[in-house]
Amino acid sequence: MKRIALLGATGSIGRQALEIIGSDPELELVAAASGSRSIDGVAPLTQVGGDMTELLDRAKPDLVLNAVVGFAGLPATLWALERGVDLALANKESLVAAGDLATAAWRRGGGRLLPVDSEHSAALQCLEGRTPEMVHSLVLTASGGPFRRRGRDELANVTPTEALAHPTWNMGPKITVDSATLANKGLELIEAHFLFGLDYDRIEVVIHPTSTVHALVRFRDGASLAHLGYPDMRVPISFALTFPERAPAPIPPLDLASGLTLEFEAPDLETFPLLALARRAGEEGGTYPCAFNAANEVAVEAFLAGRLSFLAIAETVEETLASVDGKPASELTELIEADAEARRLAQRTATTA
Numbered sequence: 001m002k003r004i005a006l007l008g009a010t011g012s013i014g015r016q017a018l019e020i021i022g023s024d025p026e027l028e029l030v031a032a033a034s035g036s037r038s039i040d041g042v043a044p045l046t047q048v049g050g051d052m053t054e055l056l057d058r059a060k061p062d063l064v065l066n067a068v069v070g071f072a073g074l075p076a077t078l079w080a081l082e083r084g085v086d087l088a089l090a091n092k093e094s095l096v097a098a099g100d101l102a103t104a105a106w107r108r109g110g111g112r113l114l115p116v117d118s119e120h121s122a123a124l125q126c127l128e129g130r131t132p133e134m135v136h137s138l139v140l141t142a143s144g145g146p147f148r149r150r151g152r153d154e155l156a157n158v159t160p161t162e163a164l165a166h167p168t169w170n171m172g173p174k175i176t177v178d179s180a181t182l183a184n185k186g187l188e189l190i191e192a193h194f195l196f197g198l199d200y201d202r203i204e205v206v207i208h209p210t211s212t213v214h215a216l217v218r219f220r221d222g223a224s225l226a227h228l229g230y231p232d233m234r235v236p237i238s239f240a241l242t243f244p245e246r247a248p249a250p251i252p253p254l255d256l257a258s259g260l261t262l263e264f265e266a267p268d269l270e271t272f273p274l275l276a277l278a279r280r281a282g283e284e285g286g287t288y289p290c291a292f293n294a295a296n297e298v299a300v301e302a303f304l305a306g307r308l309s310f311l312a313i314a315e316t317v318e319e320t321l322a323s324v325d326g327k328p329a330s331e332l333t334e335l336i337e338a339d340a341e342a343r344r345l346a347q348r349t350a351t352t353a
């Protein structure tokens, strides 16, 4: 039996994880947490809001599935990494914001870090058993979101409802908006850098509208390995929860005879500047990725509340990145201060935009 603590149990990932855990007799849910919605009776130990690490201390799980959205997931990520407790990580924001501190804690703790993001789960499977020097480059795919092939002038007045209509994935509101702006792929680029230890110039992003290929790794001998599957988050959730068993999941196998076509195109970095901004923040390092994430969280919240236009999300992030010093954080308190400062700057920019 693997004893699991599920954080973010009421969300899109959380609900799908409950389905996977409920259908696998080898998985036992020992604790569950949410931010504000009730989860009475979901697990023997439950907690709504507050410090999730207290719940983890009491539950002593074998594996933590962190499916909280945003920077709020950071304490739980560090809790698991530091103690060598296996971590199934959907909460990419924590790894992006605290990449250096989190990877240092991971090294000290020595547990498994299993990405739940479908692209990173796919990349991990393509990379398994290979050494970094064998890898030429990693390719992350992006659906392109609902506004693919639109120009900037066509995006000026798009509404939250339009941004929330994702073509291939059904997800929580924050990541759906991030997919529409391509900020999500920017966060994933930084996430991949920290997970796999690859330099940014060896990580490429391509648009792949059907989300069938989740990632592809090119090797130095000219071979490439790709991971294919229907866009269904239960696959990477199940992979992370049951690793290394690869337990059965209720997903049909890929049907190649049903007219499957694989199309790829380059991302439009001018219309969707957040991808390039994330790359730059990642390359500059220090607390720039933390500031990128913080400003994006503030801007997406303002957009969803109708206080900010779609195009102003990227402008808010760009202005915030131009105003912070990006100084590396040697400890958690410094990182929390960098996050708070970026949020203050982003709020100010978003209010005047």
Ligand SMILES: NC(=O)c1ccc[n+]([C@@H]2O[C@H](COP(=O)([O-])OP(=O)(O)OC[C@H]3O[C@@H](n4cnc5c(N)ncnc54)[C@H](OP(=O)(O)O)[C@@H]3O)[C@@H](O)[C@H]2O)c1
Pocket: 007, 008, 009, 010, 011, 012, 013, 014, 033, 034, 035, 036, 037, 038, 049, 050, 052, 067, 068, 069, 070, 072, 090, 091, 092, 093, 116, 117, 118, 169, 170, 171, 172, 173, 174, 175, 233
């Ligand atoms: N959805 C996907 O398909 C998908 C795919 C790849 C990666 N991810 C990543 O997975 C994470 C979750 O995404 P999602 O789409 O599942 O989001 P979601 O549907 O909005 O759910 C977010 C969850 O986080 C909880 N939460 C929010 N703030 C919290 C806090 N301060 N303390 C404790 N819990 C808090 C929410 O609780 P309440 O409901 O009580 O507010 C909810 O359970 C994100 O980092 C996202 O980028 C998601």
